[in-house]
Amino acid sequence: MATTTTKTETFVGKRIRRREDPRLITGTATYVEDIQMPGMHYAVILRSPHAAARIRSIDTKKAVSAPGVVCVFTGKDTKGVGAVPCGVAMPDLRVPQHTILATERVYFVGHPVAVVVARDRYLARDAADLIEVDYEVLPAVADPEKALAKGAPAVHPQWPDNVAFTYHQDGGNIDKAFAEADVVVKQRIVSQRLVPMAMETRGVVAEWRGADRQLNLYTSTQIPHLVRTIVAAMLGLEENRMRVIAPEVGGGFGSKLNVYAEEALMGYVSMKIQKPVKWIESRRENFTCTIHGRGHVDYYEVAAKRDGTILGIKLKLIQDVGAYHQLLTPLIPQLSVLMMPGLYNTQNIRGDIIGVFTNCVPTDAYRGAGRPEATHGIERMVDILAAELKMDPAEIRLKNFVTKDKFPYPTATGLMYDSGDYATPLKKALDLVGYVKLRQEQADLRKQGKYMGIGISTYGEICAIGPSPATPAGGWESATVKIEPSGKVTILTGACPHGQGEETTFAQIAADELGVGLDDILVIRGDTAVVQYGIGTFGSRATAVGGTALYYALQDLKAKIKKFGEMLLESDDVSLMIGQVIDNKSGKAKTFQEIAGAAYRALKLPPNTEPGLLATRFWEPPNFTFPFGAHIVVTDIDDETGQIKIRRYVAVDDCGNILNPLIVDGQVHGGVAQGLGQALWEQAVYDDNGQLVTGELTDYAVPRAQMMPWIESHHTCTPSPINPLGVKGVGEAGTIGCSPAVVNSVVDALSPLGVRHLDMPLTPEKIWKVVAKKN
Amino acid sequence: MKINLSINGKSYSQDVEPRLLLIHFLREVAGLTGTHMGCETSLCGACTVELNGKAIKSCTMFAVQANGAEIVTVEGLANNGKLDPVQEAFWNEHGLQCGFCTPGMIMASKQILDRNPSPTEEEVRHGLEGNVCRCTGYQHIVNAVKAAAAGAGK
Ligand code: FES
Numbered sequence: 070m071a072t073t074t075t076k077t078e079t080f081v082g083k084r085i086r087r088r089e090d091p092r093l094i095t096g097t098a099t100y101v102e103d104i105q106m107p108g109m110h111y112a113v114i115l116r117s118p119h120a121a122a123r124i125r126s127i128d129t130k131k132a133v134s135a136p137g138v139v140c141v142f143t144g145k146d147t148k149g150v151g152a153v154p155c156g157v158a159m160p161d162l163r164v165p166q167h168t169i170l171a172t173e174r175v176y177f178v179g180h181p182v183a184v185v186v187a188r189d190r191y192l193a194r195d196a197a198d199l200i201e202v203d204y205e206v207l208p209a210v211a212d213p214e215k216a217l218a219k220g221a222p223a224v225h226p227q228w229p230d231n232v233a234f235t236y237h238q239d240g241g242n243i244d245k246a247f248a249e250a251d252v253v254v255k256q257r258i259v260s261q262r263l264v265p266m267a268m269e270t271r272g273v274v275a276e277w278r279g280a281d282r283q284l285n286l287y288t289s290t291q292i293p294h295l296v297r298t299i300v301a302a303m304l305g306l307e308e309n310r311m312r313v314i315a316p317e318v319g320g321g322f323g324s325k326l327n328v329y330a331e332e333a334l335m336g337y338v339s340m341k342i343q344k345p346v347k348w349i350e351s352r353r354e355n356f357t358c359t360i361h362g363r364g365h366v367d368y369y370e371v372a373a374k375r376d377g378t379i380l381g382i383k384l385k386l387i388q389d390v391g392a393y394h395q396l397l398t399p400l401i402p403q404l405s406v407l408m409m410p411g412l413y414n415t416q417n418i419r420g421d422i423i424g425v426f427t428n429c430v431p432t433d434a435y436r437g438a439g440r441p442e443a444t445h446g447i448e449r450m451v452d453i454l455a456a457e458l459k460m461d462p463a464e465i466r467l468k469n470f471v472t473k474d475k476f477p478y479p480t481a482t483g484l485m486y487d488s489g490d491y492a493t494p495l496k497k498a499l500d501l502v503g504y505v506k507l508r509q510e511q512a513d514l515r516k517q518g519k520y521m522g523i524g525i526s527t528y529g530e531i532c533a534i535g536p537s538p539a540t541p542a543g544g545w546e547s548a549t550v551k552i553e554p555s556g557k558v559t560i561l562t563g564a565c566p567h568g569q570g571e572e573t574t575f576a577q578i579a580a581d582e583l584g585v586g587l588d589d590i591l592v593i594r595g596d597t598a599v600v601q602y603g604i605g606t607f608g609s610r611a612t613a614v615g616g617t618a619l620y621y622a623l624q625d626l627k628a629k630i631k632k633f634g635e636m637l638l639e640s641d642d643v644s645l646m647i648g649q650v651i652d653n654k655s656g657k658a659k660t661f662q663e664i665a666g667a668a669y670r671a672l673k674l675p676p677n678t679e680p681g682l683l684a685t686r687f688w689e690p691p692n693f694t695f696p697f698g699a700h701i702v703v704t705d706i707d708d709e710t711g712q713i714k715i716r717r718y719v720a721v722d723d724c725g726n727i728l729n730p731l732i733v734d735g736q737v738h739g740g741v742a743q744g745l746g747q748a749l750w751e752q753a754v755y756d757d758n759g760q761l762v763t764g765e766l767t768d769y770a771v772p773r774a775q776m777m778p779w780i781e782s783h784h785t786c787t788p789s790p791i792n793p794l795g796v797k798g799v800g801e802a803g804t805i806g807c808s809p810a811v812v813n814s815v816v817d818a819l820s821p822l823g824v825r826h827l828d829m830p831l832t833p834e835k836i837w838k839v840v841a842k843k844n
Numbered sequence: 845m846k847i848n849l850s851i852n853g854k855s856y857s858q859d860v861e862p863r864l865l866l867i868h869f870l871r872e873v874a875g876l877t878g879t880h881m882g883c884e885t886s887l888c889g890a891c892t893v894e895l896n897g898k899a900i901k902s903c904t905m906f907a908v909q910a911n912g913a914e915i916v917t918v919e920g921l922a923n924n925g926k927l928d929p930v931q932e933a934f935w936n937e938h939g940l941q942c943g944f945c946t947p948g949m950i951m952a953s954k955q956i957l958d959r960n961p962s963p964t965e966e967e968v969r970h971g972l973e974g975n976v977c978r979c980t981g982y983q984h985i986v987n988a989v990k991a992a993a994a995g996a997g998k
């Protein structure tokens with residue numbers, strides 16, 4: 070019999086290299102595209118080249134008779150398939166019918182029109198070119214503010230004003246706050262559309278097994294269980310006849326926190342042709358047809374006293390929805406309104422959202438989802454206020470922070486911040502960067518006509534999403550822990566981590582709780598036929614919610630192990646330690662193998678105890694968690710080229726207890742890269758006709774190695790009281806903290822030129838124009 | 845068209861369509877799916893393999909152009925279960941998250957070290973210019989390449 074290692078060392082909190090890595094570094098992991106099946110066919114989707122058009126006719130004859138082609142389906146064929154759903158319910162939400170293939174009209178460039186199925190991907194692609202679609206091109210609108218203007222083309226003819234939804238939230242007494250203010254600062258701030266650009270594009274393999282009435286769907290997703298529930302309903306298939314597998318997933322960042330037309334479409338195709346079918350999104354399709362993020366135009370007003378005390382914040386938020394709602398589209402800007410006050414102690418807010426239809430691909434969750442926009446807004450406004458009052462940006466923040474003694478702190482937006490100590494990371498970051506000296510240096514450089522800036526952002530975020538009443542689909546998470554008859558430990562997690570490292574951190578938690586070695590533990594995720602129902606990985610929730618479900622399942626299991634230990638040791642005073650149960654009186658012990666053996670052999674059972682060693686918990690979090698931190702960015706600007714050089718990037722993040730510092734730093738680095746991408750380079754640009762101009766990696770500048778500064782990553786630790794692990798979540802911190810720190814730094818550098826605000830991305834051209842104009 | 849080539853020391857002799865991309869030959873004919881397609885346009889580096897000792901992007905080369913070549917893919921790096929030092933370094937330094945860019949990153953990193961056994965941070969970053977990673981922010985990848993360099997120098 071295999072032995073289970075017992076050990077006294079603990080794993081939580083250590084820099085442990087990841088257990089998922091061996092398959093990834095040897096090229097033996099299985100992503101969707103790696104799946105091959107006998108008889109497998111390939112699908113290619115024909116998409117609209119127009120942003121708005123009526124489909125007069127589709128002629129598929131030539132394509133159908135092309136070599137290797139099995140069939141072609143259009144919107145007429147798939148009429149019986151349910152619509153792609155919006156998962157958010159709101160009063161007055163306008164939800165356009167989102168069919169999986171276009172029927173009468175197309176609404177954005179990339180809108181799926183037909184699917185060609187062939188025995189080879191090259192032949193499918195050839196045949197797609199042979200489909201003739203007669204379009205009557207209609208006027209399009211791609212800019213949300215233009216879409217709101219009178220006389221703009223209607224994206225959906227039934228709603229000529231292009232308003233998709235509105236949302237209003239008031240807290241405290243905003244009118245009084247503004248009436249009493251010494252100063253009011255206002256600014257229009259754009260948080261531009263971004264392309265999530267996971268390195269693995271989306272992809273689906275559908276395998277219909279007719280004799281079993283069973284549909285197996287392999288899809289690159291963050292939420293396999295939700296995909297199963299929704300796609301089964303779309304296809305009219307019983308949910309228990311569908312199995313969704315998220316194999317290795319090559320990055321999501323929110324873009325795979327969705328249910329897409331292609332997932333149902335491939336299910337439909339496989340059921341029709343009775344063969345497995347594979348569709349892999351091209352990079353071009355990924356740019357044009359997978360959700361985008363952000364897409365805000367924000368109008369901020371902040372009221373304050375002359376001493377810098379913030380009295381109230383108003384925000385009018387225009388959200389570019391795109392042509393449809395995807396799963397969570399209308400929810401994302403609501404997170405921005407919830408986060409409006411940031412870390413500051415003001416009880417007066419007013420937030421108004423207008424969601425606007427445009428002839429673009431829908432927006433939805435992208436790393437941070439609503440919170441980077443909110444943080445960017447408030448952190449820019451605080452700097453603008455500081456400049457107006459000639460205050461130091463660090464000082465004005467310290468003055469307005471919710472202080473340490475105020476937690477749990479109820480915000481004006483109805484949240485309850487769990488724990489916090491906002492001054493500590495800021496002070497630490499100021500120390501690390503050498504703030505006082507830098508300000509002196511800046512004064513000297515300014516005398517020489519040089520532009521150097523110091524930018525601060527102090528951010529908070531809503532993580533561990535989230536209590537079920539606050540989410541559209543349940544905010545709990547599940548975990549099962551089993552001790553197998555041999556004593557080995559298997560964990561099934563309903564969260565579906567895909568790069569965040571929970572195969573390692575969950576093993577660390579279980580190893581410490583049970584006193585076994587990491588190698589005794591296997592973490593399984595991402596298969597609805599194996600894992601009990603779960604919600605998924607997004608919103609920095611996998612560890613804080615899924616890890617907690619695991620923690621409680623472990624407690625249940627430990628109680629059962631003890632019972633068997635008591636029985637075998639004939640003692641009522643036992644403890645569980647280092648992989649065994651010990652009789653506290655005699656010192657005699659039973660190993661896990663012996664206990665597992667007894668529990669499964671079941672010759673004798675403890676009173677009121679069933680055989681086997683397994684525990685499942687569905688944990689409902691009582692609240693979100695609220696991580697926070699301070700990022701400081703020092704920039705030097707070349708006034709001849711407009712190039713921004715980041716001299717220092719100091720990040721002090723407080724994500725509560727840290728289970729694995731190596732993984733946490735990796736999350737911070739990756740998050741910062743995406744924040745920096747938004748701040749400096751990335752932007753999804755649609756022209757007036759709704760063509761995506763930045764639809765390839767040549768035109769859409771994602772950060773590359775030589776573009777990234779060295780990130781000095783540090784931490785403070787304020788455990789969350791919301792979960793027994795004390796963790797808060799760290800997946801989005803870097804992204805949320807980053808962009809305002811960068812923009813504040815550049816604006817600070819250029820402030821001698823009278824610059825007060827710049828919209829992202831801060832391309833060299835944009836900066837050069839500012840400097841050249843003033844010189 | 846008939847082509848002969850060697851992949852990870854194994855010979856292949858195969859009839860292929862003239863327009864079959866090398867990456868599809870590797871993945872679908874040879875069954876080596878470690879080499880990934882990230883962009884199809886030579887811009888992301890996920891498909892990087894070594895061809896006659898040089899790192900190339902297999903998404904923009906036809907299989908027929910590789911006739912007679914010796915190719916090494918990520919699957920060919922570990923020797924009898926022993927990881928290549930670059931693989932080991934990526935593991936130790938947490939140089940990957942989702943892993944999709946990783947095979948290409950590892951092949952590109954090997955090339956950097958082949959040309960320059962002790963590169964500076966600058967040189968590593970410059971050498972990885974053609975490879976996109978959306979997860980790591982590159983810092984741990986830089987650490988990995990430098991660690992591999994330091995380890996190899998011992
Ligand atoms: S797939 Fe070859 S460079 Fe991107």
Ligand code: FES
Pocket residue numbers: 268319320568939940941942943944945946976977978979980
């Ligand atoms: S590890 Fe995910 S793209 Fe590099």
